[in-house]
Amino acid sequence: MRGDEPKTDEQNVASTIEMSVAAAGEPRPALKYRLMPTISERKAGNAAPHYYRAIILQRQTTPEYRQEYVDKQVAWTEGPDDKFPKQEVAKWLVGQAAVIAELKKAAYKEECDWGFRYQDLRGPELYTILIPEIQACRDLARTLRLQARYEIVEGRYDDALETLRMGYQLAHDTAKSGLIVSGLVGVAITGVMNNELEHLIQRSGENYYWAIASLPQPVADIRSSLQLEMSAPFLVFPFLKDAETAVRSPEEWRQQIVRALTDLGDLGGPMQYRGWEGELAATALMTALYPAAKAELIAGGMAREKVEAMPVGQVVAVHTARATEATYHEIFKHTLLPYGEAMKRLPEVMKRLEKDTIGPGVRMSGRIGLPVANLFLPAIGAVMQAEVRGTRNLAAYQAIEALRMHAAQHGTLPATLAEVSVVPVPLNPATGQAFPYQFDAASGKATLEVPATEQRLNRQEGRRYVIRLRK
Numbered sequence: 001m002r003g004d005e006p007k008t009d010e011q012n013v014a015s016t017i018e019m020s021v022a023a024a025g026e027p028r029p030a031l032k033y034r035l036m037p038t039i040s041e042r043k044a045g046n047a048a049p050h051y052y053r054a055i056i057l058q059r060q061t062t063p064e065y066r067q068e069y070v071d072k073q074v075a076w077t078e079g080p081d082d083k084f085p086k087q088e089v090a091k092w093l094v095g096q097a098a099v100i101a102e103l104k105k106a107a108y109k110e111e112c113d114w115g116f117r118y119q120d121l122r123g124p125e126l127y128t129i130l131i132p133e134i135q136a137c138r139d140l141a142r143t144l145r146l147q148a149r150y151e152i153v154e155g156r157y158d159d160a161l162e163t164l165r166m167g168y169q170l171a172h173d174t175a176k177s178g179l180i181v182s183g184l185v186g187v188a189i190t191g192v193m194n195n196e197l198e199h200l201i202q203r204s205g206e207n208y209y210w211a212i213a214s215l216p217q218p219v220a221d222i223r224s225s226l227q228l229e230m231s232a233p234f235l236v237f238p239f240l241k242d243a244e245t246a247v248r249s250p251e252e253w254r255q256q257i258v259r260a261l262t263d264l265g266d267l268g269g270p271m272q273y274r275g276w277e278g279e280l281a282a283t284a285l286m287t288a289l290y291p292a293a294k295a296e297l298i299a300g301g302m303a304r305e306k307v308e309a310m311p312v313g314q315v316v317a318v319h320t321a322r323a324t325e326a327t328y329h330e331i332f333k334h335t336l337l338p339y340g341e342a343m344k345r346l347p348e349v350m351k352r353l354e355k356d357t358i359g360p361g362v363r364m365s366g367r368i369g370l371p372v373a374n375l376f377l378p379a380i381g382a383v384m385q386a387e388v389r390g391t392r393n394l395a396a397y398q399a400i401e402a403l404r405m406h407a408a409q410h411g412t413l414p415a416t417l418a419e420v421s422v423v424p425v426p427l428n429p430a431t432g433q434a435f436p437y438q439f440d441a442a443s444g445k446a447t448l449e450v451p452a453t454e455q456r457l458n459r460q461e462g463r464r465y466v467i468r469l470r471k
Contacts, residue, residue, distance in 0.1 A: 015463050017198075020470045021400070024207035025408035026422070033161060033211035035197075036168050042110045047173055050106035054099045055136045058143070061095055068092060069142070077142075077149055077195075081203075084153045093150060096143050100166075103140060107166040112173035134182050137174045141167055141189040148196040157204040160196070161211070167193040168219055175220035178228055180383060186220030190390040194397070201397060207408075209401035209423055217429075218391045222383060223335065230332050233324050233372045236263065240324070240372075243317040253313025258282040260370060285370075286312050293319035293369060320369025327353060327373045331380055339388045339453075340432050346381050385453045388430045389461060395426040396450045399435055400467065402426075403446065407469055413446045415439045444468055 027033060069076075069092065076089055093100075106112070116131070144167040151160035171193060175186025201208060234241040239256045248256070261282055293315050297307050300322065307315060331349055334342040353373065399417075406420045407413050417425045417437045428435050428450070436449035445468045452462035 017463060017465050019202050019400070019465055019467045021202055021404055021467060022205045023407035023411070023469055024205055024401070024404040026209070026405055027207055031210055031214065033206065033208055034214045035161070035165055035208075035211045036172065036215060037108050037165060042108050045109045045111075047106035047109035047112040047169075048114045050102045050109070051112075051137065051140070051170070051173070052133065054102035054106070054140055055133055057099045057102065058096070058136070058139060065092075065095055069146075073142075076146055081153050084149070086150065086153060089146060089150050093143075093147055096147070099140070099143060100147060100163075103144065103166050103170065106173070107169040112176055114177040116178050131177070131179070131182065134174060134177055134185050137170060137185060138188060138192075141170060141192045144170070145192050145196050148193075149199065152196065152199050152203050155203075157200060157206060160200055161208075164193050164197055164200070167196075168215060171220045172216065175222060176224070178225060180222060180225045180229055183220055183222030183225040184383065184386055187218075187222070187386045187390055190219045191393070194390060194393050197394075197397060201400060201404075207401050207405055209398055209405060212394055212398040212401065215394065218387050219394075220387070220390070222387055226332060226335050226380075226383070230328050233328070234321070237372065240317060240321040243314060243321045246314075248311070248314065250311035250313065253311045253317065254282060254286065257286055257313050257316065257370075260372075261285070264371065286316050289316045289319075289369060296323070316369055320372060323369050324373045335380065335384065338432055339384060339430050342384060343381065350381070389453050392428055392430045392450065392453065393463075395429055396435060396448065396463070396465070398426050399448060400465065403448075403467065413439055413444070413467065413469060415441070 072085075072088075075083075075085065114133075144163055148160045148163040148167070151157070151163060167189065171186045171189035173186075174189060175183045197208070197212075237260050239246070239260070258279055290312050294307055296319055297315065298304050302318075310318070331346070331353070334346050334349070337345075402420050402423050402425045403413055405422050409422055414420050416439070417434055425434065427433060430453045431451070436451070437446065439446045445466055448465040448467060450463040450465070
């Protein structure tokens with residue numbers, strides 16, 4: 001929950017991207033292009049087995065083959081088109097033909113069920129479970145990106161669009177698997193596809209405004225993952241879920257606290273005790289937390305006689321459960337707001353949480369019981385930034401396509417975004433405002449600014465597109 005150190009102005013400078021684009025009117029029919037398969041195109045079945053097959057097939061290639069991509073990735077995916085090694089890339093992609101075939105089958109299935117049931121997990125396993133298949137989807141996305149780049153350089157723009165459709169569907173399906181890490185992998189895959197969509201816009205004479213509009217917003221939706229995260233403390237520590245109704249002896253409640261402290265330590269908490277140390281720590285902790293927990297429960301409406309009749313460990317558990325739930329609701333409610341509004345309010349809430357949990361010298365204030373909330377609470381701000389970044393970039397591409405559509409009607413780029421009437425120019429979802437735009441009539445160049453989502457990010461993720469029309 002600590003804030004990042006402010007970055008220098010140089011680190012916050014937006015990357016400048018020169019774009020030479022063709023004026024391009026609305027396609028006919030208007031929805032000719034889509035960036036994900038439509039319902040009518042899909043076939044019955046589950047996409048997940050095809051993703052698993054693609055992963056296995058990719059892993060069966062030789063180490064030397066995989067290393068070639070690692071060694072040449074920059075030259076293959078980031079170099080200028082006139083230096084793109086087409087023959088070399090074509091040869092490498094032959095070894096990925098079966099992988100890409102499985103990805104295409106997956107993209108056209110009606111559903112994607114990875115078979116994970118995170119909500120059925122209990123204890124620390126929820127945070128220690130390994131999901132290598134989700135991480136492997138990054139490698140699948142890199143293969144699709146390379147294929148799309150090869151097709152763009154070849155001038156096979158419709159083929160490249162089809163490859164991007166597979167990639168965006170992969171991003172969408174990956175994010176659906178449940179945990180926040182899955183959502184973030186889906187967000188990363190969206191970014192990989194966005195890189196080649198930008199390339200396609202520069203090269204193609206077709207307009208993809210409506211293709212971008214047809215994508216779900218966001219492509220990789222992390223909301224279901226955030227809902228699971230809200231339940232995480234009660235899945236890891238089931239005794240909190242029924243703390244108010246369970247009947248246990250004082251010793252049994254004490255053992256629950258001991259086990260909780262051990263699990264907290266294993267998961268990276270501030271205290272790591274085992275054996276007799278854990279027993280002593282639990283006793284001391286319950287003694288320290290009991291007065292505040294008792295007072296908070298009574299102030300919250302619980303009868304004094306009922307609280308005083310409870311074992312000390314139960315009072316601490318009930319207070320922890322109530323306070324943790326209230327804290328999570330207070331923070332997660334901001335994920336339901338527009339990004340800009342959420343980011344205005346979240347920092348203060350996070351500061352308050354930090355103050356109410358652990359203070360200087362790893363001292364617990366007792367305000368919200370056991371130090372559960374701050375340990376399991378994900379970096380909500382960072383997660384929201386990652387999600388909105390991809391959505392913001394897609395909105396910028398759609399704005400550029402609106403400019404191209406305007407140019408097809410009027411022969412020039414507009415002086416202001418307000419002049420564009422053929423289609424709406426999307427707002428920046430990170431700010432809720434229009435992208436800053438300028439047009440220099442003398443040079444015929446337009447500048448579209450895409451501000452960084454957060455000025456303290458340790459990366460130059462803001463962008464400045466300098467756009468000119470080519471004949």
